Amino acid sequence: MFIQFEDEVKSVLEKAFETSGFRLLNIPLEESEHADLATSAAFRLAATYGKSPVSITRDVQNKIHLDDSNLIGRVEVAGPYINFFVSEKYFSRTVEKIKAEGMDFGRMPARKKVIVEHTSANPNGPLHVGHIRNSIIGDTLARILARSGWNVETQYYVNDMGRQIAVVAWALEHFELDDSVKSDHAIADLYRRANQLLEDDKERWSEVNELLQRVEKGDETVIKRFYSVVGLVMDGIRETLKRLNIDHDRFVNESSFVTSGDVFNIVEGVKETGRVEVDDGALVVDLKDLGIEKSLVLQRRDGTSLYTTRDLAYHKWKAEQCEWMINVLGADHKLISTQLRLVLDLISVKQPDVVIFEFVSLPEGSMSTRRGVFISADELLDEIKKHALEEVGRRRPDESAKFKEEVAEMVGTAAVRYDVIKVSADKSTVFDWRSALDFEKQGAPFIQYAHARACSILRKAEAEKQEHDFELADPALLTNKSERELIKKMAYLPKILQKAGNDLKPHILAVYARELAESFNQFYRDSPVLHAEEDLRRARLMLVDCARTTLAITMETLGIVAPEEM
RNA sequence: GGGCGUGUGGCCUAGUGGAUAUGGCGGCAGCCUCCUAAGCUGUAGGUCAGGGGUUCGAAUCCCUUCACGCCCGCCA
CATH class of the missing domain: 3.30.1360.70 (Arginyl tRNA synthetase N-terminal domain)
Structure with missing residues (x-):
């Protein structure tokens, strides 16, 4: 409105x-x-x-x-x-509109297809607390765009043939896989040990490189080994993403562009621009006149392709099936994504919009799967759930174990998602256990609680067989300051979705969610619902119902579960 | 050395040209005979990193210095 x-x-x-x-x-x-x-x-x-x-x-x-x-x-x-x-009408129309549209409030008319690529972490270990910033930003953006009418497809670009995967495949020949732990964690351990070994004995890199070459030439047995490694890790990653309420529509294998010949075609296409030079046997693209000093390497001296070359092929393929492409990438990809966009433009392929997020580091420095220095998302989710369980136990001691378990799960996942998404993507952050597990601050539980309170009022009204016929409710009676503020806040949701989607800034929806919950909590304090005189009670019940709807839409778009009780 | 990004009370953070700078954590003082206190109210705490400039007006734009993060061809 x-x-x-x-x-x-x-x-x-x-x-x-x-x-x-x-x-x-x-x-x-x-x-x-x-x-x-x-x-x-x-x-x-x-x-x-x-x-x-x-x-x-x-x-x-x-x-x-x-x-x-x-x-x-x-x-x-x-x-x-x-x-x-x-005007007065603004208030009554807002309430009536939300009542009429329900969960469709704020949904925009249908638009074309957008492909959002996010996470795309290398399958050499589990997702860590840095990777999930990518996942959460990407998934939230996808949800915002879907609400804005876009036909959204989310993709995970699986690096199934880079050097890092070759290292893991090589490691499997020398170390035994620990099958007592989750597969992605077991592989991470192998990866770390293999890197240690390769650092001590640099000669053995030739064995890894040979695997890479055999894959590029289509050697079935080596390809199968790569696939099995990638499959093991991806199973674990998918499981973690599921816990975060994230589900990709499609997983695209990098290798498919090599075997299909698309990578070869891309190299040929770039050659036609006349910008490709041979430098010490490698093929490079000169981009100096476009403001990039460093030329881009397209092909190694030994003829194998690189990440960027395969990424070009991937983008050409993607561009053909959608109107708009969005990639969520870490700050380390700033230069490479600029180069990618320039080269795509040179060969007349539509460019993606790139959302860059700054790094998440540990108090002692940056994370590294290679060195085995990281905090996994699984670990964080386990800890936070444990913490949430204690919290529910303290606040709702009389409830069943099942209730506590369910609430802890909802609150834990939501807290992780909200803590990540509420901060602007261009701030680097430092992961800290104490604040990650802190529920006292205004975070997801605060928003979920507002929703649960609204549900509780509606549930009680139902039980007491109070008037539920909102046709008779008169929104003009909602004139308290906090009622007015709440309605204004609800009326603002479509605007926020529009802003967040246009600017690709999901964190502004998180900020809005907190403000909406705050408005509801103030209303809750100021305006008794169930004990109000009949006409007013009916109007306020309708407002509570609309607030519940608006909160639920906001939480769904943030990928957070809206509990009816907690 | 160059490029990109960031710098906002003790800590975290919103705000990128408009009126008195947003919230949280922590501190202090209050509110449960009343719809869930994971809540609400009040209060203290600020040279918006420093300096210069543009503008009627700057946290926001430009220049510069400093600090931190990321990147700078055959890794991804």
């Missing part, structure tokens, strides 16, 4: 400026504590028209007509500012 309000303000202002003789393209609108929407447009016109901002505002003020407007209640002028306030 806020978007419609914004449109009305825009249209009213455009007419007013025009009839008072001022020309201004794109009238700036600001959200402000002084108004629901405000404009400071007069400042920009002052110099051009030789008038003071205050006098311009006064001129325009007289030309503002609200005849065609439903959602603007009043307009006030404060010096050079023009302030717009929402």
Whole structure:
């Protein structure tokens, strides 16, 4: 409803400026504590028209007509500012709209297909607390875009043939796999030991390289070995993602682009741009005139392909089946993704939008699967669940073990997702056990709790056979400050989804979720529902129902379970 | 050395041109005979890293210095 309000303000202002003789393209609108929407447009016109901002505002003020407007209640002028306030109808329409649309509130009309690639961690070990920042950003973005009408397909690009996988495949010949632990963790241990061995005896790298060459040439037995390694790890990774409520639509194997000949074709295609040079036997692309000093290596001296070359082929394939591509990548991919985009453009392939997130490190330094220095997502999820279980036990001692178990699971996963998504992607973070396990702060449980409270009221009303016929409810009775604030907050959800989707900034939805929950908790304190007089009770019950819906939509979009009790 | 990103009360963080800078944690002081206190209220705490500039107006834009993170051809 806020978007419609914004449109009305825009249209009213455009007419007013025009009839008072001022020309201004794109009238700036600001959200402000002084108004629901405000404009400071007069400042920009002052110099051009030789008038003071205050006098311009006064001129325009007289030309503002609200005849065609439903959602603007009043307009006030404060010096050079023009302030717009929402109408009574804005409140009642918001409530009625949410009631009518239910879980479809904020859903946009259907759009074309977008492919969101995220996680894509190398299958040489389990996901760690850095990888899941990628997964959570990607999955949340995918959910936001789906709500925005996009036909979203999520993809995991599986590196099943890089040097790191060759190291693991080689390691399997020399070490025994520990099958008493989860497969991805067992492989990580082999990977670490193999790297140690290769560091001590550099000669043996030739054995690894030979495996790589045999794969590239299509050697079935080696390919099968690579596949089995990758399969073992991917099973573990999938399991971890499932715990995080993340499910990819498609897993695409890097090797498929080598065997299909697409990689060969890409190299040929790039050669046609006339930018490919032979440097010490390797093929490189010169990008200096495009602002990149370092040329990009397309092919090794021994003729095998590299990650970037295979990635080019992958993107060409992807581009053909969608309108828009989004890749979620760690900060270490900044340069390589810029190079990738430039080369795609050179061969006339649509470029992806790249969402970069900064690194997650440990207090003692950066994580490394190769050195075995990392905190796995599984470990974090186990710990947080244990912690959540203690917490539920303390707060709801009389409930059954099953109840506690279920709540702990919901709260634990949500807390992890929320802690990651609430921080802007361009901040690097330091993982710290104490704060990761801290439920006292405003995090996911805070939002889930607001939802559970709403459900609890509705459940009680039901049990007491109170009026549930919202057809008779009159939203005009909802005039308390906290009721008004709550409705405004709910009306803002579609705008937030739009912003988060357009800017590819999922963290703003997380911030909104906290504010929405806060508004509900304030309403909960200020406005008794079940003990209110009949008409008011009916109206407030409807509001609670709408708040529950809005909270549920927000949580679903964040990939967080909305508990009815906790 | 170069490129990209970040720097906001003790700690974490929102805000990227508009009116008095957002929240949380921690501190202090309160609120359960009342719909779940995983909640609510109040309070203390700030040279928005430093300096310079642009602008009617700067946390936000430009220049510069410093600090931290990531990257800089045959790894991914």
